[in-house]
Amino acid sequence: MPDLRITVASPAERAEREVPQGTTAADVVGGDRAVVVARVNGVLRDLTHVLADGDVVEAVRNDEPDGRAVVRHSAAHVLAQAVQELHPEAKLGIGPPIENGFYYDFDVDKPFTPEDLSALDKKMQAIVKEGQAFARRVVTEDEARAELADEPYKLELIGLKGGSDGSSGGEESVEVGGGELTIYDNLRRDGSRAWRDLCRGPHVPTTRAIPAFKLMRTAAAYWRGSEKNPQLQRVYGTAWESKDAQKEYLNFLAEAEKRDHRRLGAELDLFSFPDEIGSGLAVFHPKGGVIRKVMEDYSRRRHEEAGYEFVNTPHLTKGKLFEVSGHLDWYAEGMYPPMELDEGQRYYMKPMNCPMHNLIFRARGRSYRELPLPLFEFGTVYRYEKSGVVQGLTRARGFTQDDAHIYCTREQMAEQLDRLLTFVLNLLRDYGLDDFYLELSTRDPEKSVGTDEAWEEATETLRQAAQKQSLELVLDPGGAAFYGPKISVQAKDAIGRTWQMSTIQLDFNLPERFELEYQAADGTRQRPVMIHRALFGSIERFFAVLLEHYAGAFPPWLAPVQVVGIPITDAHVPYLQDVAAQLRARGIRVEVDTSDDRMQKKIRNAQKQKVPFMLLAGDEDAAKGAVSFRYRNGEQKNGVPVADAVAEVLDAVERRVQV
RNA sequence: GCCCCUGUAGCUCAGUUGGUCAGAGCAACCGCCUUGUAAGCGGUAGGUCGUCGGUUCGAAUCCGACCGGGGGCUCCA
Known part of the structure; x- marks a missing residue:
C-alpha cells in the first residue's frame, strides 16, 4: 500500500511527513491528552479521522x-x-x-x-x-x-x-x-x-x-x-x-455578582426602584444623584467646548409627530400606549428625542452657514419594554439619553463623523474606560426604510470614519435601526466584560419625512443629513456600567462623598470640621463623622462606603496642624499638614485620576 | 409577552410535616464608654409575613390570580 504525504502544521512550523494508509489524525498529532481534535485542511475533525494524501493536519488543544x-x-x-x-x-x-x-x-x-x-x-x-x-x-x-x-x-x-x-x-x-x-x-x-x-x-x-x-x-x-x-x-x-x-x-x-450595580446601588444608597412607581423606573437617592450630576456637568462642559447648542423638549407629544417620524409604524410596540385627551387626541410618551429636535430645526428657515448644527439635550424617554426584559438600570423603561442630532450637508458628513468618533472616545476615556472596539451595524432589509443607494452611502461613510480610529471594527449585519446604519462603541470594563456604549447613526430618512431643508450658497433648497448620537447611550445605563467597572469605588471626582473626617475622639470634631470647611470651600464633598461610634467603626463605615479619602485627626495631628490619610486600600499617611492634604485631594479630583 | 425560580422588619436571612413561629444579626433611636487606622457595651422601637381571593376549626406555611424581583427566550440604549 502506498504511503501518504501529509503536512503536520503547528503555529511554529510545518513539517512534511510520509505515513501509511489508514493513519488517523490521532496517530499524527495525538498523544498529548490536551489535544482533543485535529484541524485537517482547516476543518475540525475527530482524532479518529482517517487522513488522505495531501492533508494538512494541526493539533487542536483544549485550551484554545x-x-x-x-x-x-x-x-x-x-x-x-x-x-x-x-x-x-x-x-x-x-x-x-x-x-x-x-x-x-x-x-x-x-x-x-x-x-x-x-x-x-x-x-x-x-x-x-x-x-x-x-x-x-x-x-x-x-x-x-x-x-x-x-x-x-x-x-x-x-x-x-x-x-x-x-x-x-x-x-x-x-x-x-x-x-x-x-x-x-x-x-x-x-x-x-x-x-x-x-x-x-x-x-x-x-x-x-x-x-x-x-x-x-x-x-x-x-x-x-x-x-x-x-x-x-x-x-x-x-x-x-x-x-x-x-x-x-x-x-x-x-466577582461580577459582587459588582452587580443593583446590589451596589442598594449598598451604597445610590438609587432604587420603588414598586409604587413601576417596573423599570428608577429614583436616584442623594448619593446617586450627585454622581449623576457630576457626570452630566462634565459632559455638558465638554459639549459646550465642542460647539453644541443646548435644547430642551417635552416628554409628551401628540401622536401626529410619531406618525410623521414613522415611529408609530416601526416602533409602536416599544412605546407606552397613548393617553386619550381632548376628544380622542392621542398623546404619547416619547421613546426618542429626534422628532422633537427636527421640529427645532424646522422652526425657521435654515442657512448653509448654520451647518453643521449640533443640537444637544439630556432627553428623558420612555419605552415600554416587555416585562421579562427589564433589568436594573441597564434596561429600564424610563431613562435619559445624552442625545444630540447633528444636521449637516452631505459634504460635511464624513468629517463630522470623524470628529464625532474622536470626541466620543476621548470623553469615554475621561470617565475611565479605555479599552474599545467599534461595531458597524448594517441594514436589516426586513425592518428598514429608505433607498438602497442612501443606505450604501451612509454605511460606507461610517465604515471609513471607523477605520480611521485604528480600533478593531466588527460587523453586525442587519443590526441597524430602521432609519439608518450605525456605529457603536463597545467598551471593555475592569473585569473584561464588553458593554455597548455610544452609538452614532446616520439618517437620511427623518430629514425626508420632516421635509427638513436649508438654503445653500447657490440659493437652492437642500436636504440636510442627520446624525444621531448618544455617548452614554442612557445616563442610567452608563451610570450602571461605571458603577460595575469601578465596583463602587469611584475615582474621587465622581465619588459621592470624596472625604470623610474621622475624629479620634469627640474632642477632635471641631478641628476636623475646620479642615472640612477648607475642603468644602474648594468644592470638595466632605463629611465629618460625628456619630458616637468608635473611631475604628467609623473607618469601617467609610471603607464600606468606598470613600476615597479618610482624614483622621487626634491630639498628635491637631498639635502639628496636620491630618492623617487613610486610603481605600488600607494604606495610611500620617502627619500631613492640612494645606498639603487639601492640595492632595484637590489634585486628585481635578485630574480625575483613580486612587 | 412566554417559561422557571422568588417575595418574612430599612438590609441580610431563620421560621421543622398548617396549630404560642412572628424571630436573629446589621442599620435606626436612646444611654454608657473618650478611644490612633475595618464591628466597644447595654437598652428601645420597628413586620396586617408582596396584594387580593380560596381551602381549613386554624395559613407566613396549601391553592389561584395579580404586583415586584431574579434567570432565560425574544428584544434592545
Whole structure:
C-alpha cells in the first residue's frame, strides 16, 4: 500500500511527513491528552479521522478557542445522555457550545428542578468517569429518520437540512451541517452503545477528555428561537480544559455578582426602584444623584467646548409627530400606549428625542452657514419594554439619553463623523474606560426604510470614519435601526466584560419625512443629513456600567462623598470640621463623622462606603496642624499638614485620576 | 409577552410535616464608654409575613390570580 504525504502544521512550523494508509489524525498529532481534535485542511475533525494524501493536519488543544468549544459541545452531549437516562421521556432539542459553556434544550413534561440539576450533574460525572468513546457514523437521511423516529425535533432538523440545500445556508447548526448526516454513538468500554445523537461533531475522543464541567441553571427557550414555537427546557452548563480554568471562571462570575450595580446601588444608597412607581423606573437617592450630576456637568462642559447648542423638549407629544417620524409604524410596540385627551387626541410618551429636535430645526428657515448644527439635550424617554426584559438600570423603561442630532450637508458628513468618533472616545476615556472596539451595524432589509443607494452611502461613510480610529471594527449585519446604519462603541470594563456604549447613526430618512431643508450658497433648497448620537447611550445605563467597572469605588471626582473626617475622639470634631470647611470651600464633598461610634467603626463605615479619602485627626495631628490619610486600600499617611492634604485631594479630583 | 425560580422588619436571612413561629444579626433611636487606622457595651422601637381571593376549626406555611424581583427566550440604549 502506498504511503501518504501529509503536512503536520503547528503555529511554529510545518513539517512534511510520509505515513501509511489508514493513519488517523490521532496517530499524527495525538498523544498529548490536551489535544482533543485535529484541524485537517482547516476543518475540525475527530482524532479518529482517517487522513488522505495531501492533508494538512494541526493539533487542536483544549485550551484554545476551538478546542474549548469542542469540549463544551461534548459536555452538552453528556448532559443530554444524562437527561435521557434520568428522564427517558425527554425529547432532544439542540445542544451547542456557547461562550464560556454550553446548553442543551429538552422537551420534558416537567421543568427541571434544582434537585434534578444536581442529579444530572452526578450522572454526568459518572458518564465522564466511565470514559465512553464518541464514535462518528455517517448515515443516510432515511437511516437517520429511522433511528431518530422518537426525536421529533431532530427529525425537523433533518428535514430542514434536506429541504434547503445551499439556498441560504442559514439553518446550519451543530446537529446537522455540511454535506452529510452523522450520528455520534457513545460507546462503553465493552463496545456496547450507551447512547446516540444526531450531530455534526466533532467531539473529544472519550468522555474522559471533559476535564471540568458544571451545570449552571435552567431556563426556558423557544424551539429555534421563535415565540411561535413550543418552549423547551434549556439547561446551561460550563466546561473547561481544567479544574483550575473552571475555578477561575467561577471566580469571575462571583466577582461580577459582587459588582452587580443593583446590589451596589442598594449598598451604597445610590438609587432604587420603588414598586409604587413601576417596573423599570428608577429614583436616584442623594448619593446617586450627585454622581449623576457630576457626570452630566462634565459632559455638558465638554459639549459646550465642542460647539453644541443646548435644547430642551417635552416628554409628551401628540401622536401626529410619531406618525410623521414613522415611529408609530416601526416602533409602536416599544412605546407606552397613548393617553386619550381632548376628544380622542392621542398623546404619547416619547421613546426618542429626534422628532422633537427636527421640529427645532424646522422652526425657521435654515442657512448653509448654520451647518453643521449640533443640537444637544439630556432627553428623558420612555419605552415600554416587555416585562421579562427589564433589568436594573441597564434596561429600564424610563431613562435619559445624552442625545444630540447633528444636521449637516452631505459634504460635511464624513468629517463630522470623524470628529464625532474622536470626541466620543476621548470623553469615554475621561470617565475611565479605555479599552474599545467599534461595531458597524448594517441594514436589516426586513425592518428598514429608505433607498438602497442612501443606505450604501451612509454605511460606507461610517465604515471609513471607523477605520480611521485604528480600533478593531466588527460587523453586525442587519443590526441597524430602521432609519439608518450605525456605529457603536463597545467598551471593555475592569473585569473584561464588553458593554455597548455610544452609538452614532446616520439618517437620511427623518430629514425626508420632516421635509427638513436649508438654503445653500447657490440659493437652492437642500436636504440636510442627520446624525444621531448618544455617548452614554442612557445616563442610567452608563451610570450602571461605571458603577460595575469601578465596583463602587469611584475615582474621587465622581465619588459621592470624596472625604470623610474621622475624629479620634469627640474632642477632635471641631478641628476636623475646620479642615472640612477648607475642603468644602474648594468644592470638595466632605463629611465629618460625628456619630458616637468608635473611631475604628467609623473607618469601617467609610471603607464600606468606598470613600476615597479618610482624614483622621487626634491630639498628635491637631498639635502639628496636620491630618492623617487613610486610603481605600488600607494604606495610611500620617502627619500631613492640612494645606498639603487639601492640595492632595484637590489634585486628585481635578485630574480625575483613580486612587 | 412566554417559561422557571422568588417575595418574612430599612438590609441580610431563620421560621421543622398548617396549630404560642412572628424571630436573629446589621442599620435606626436612646444611654454608657473618650478611644490612633475595618464591628466597644447595654437598652428601645420597628413586620396586617408582596396584594387580593380560596381551602381549613386554624395559613407566613396549601391553592389561584395579580404586583415586584431574579434567570432565560425574544428584544434592545
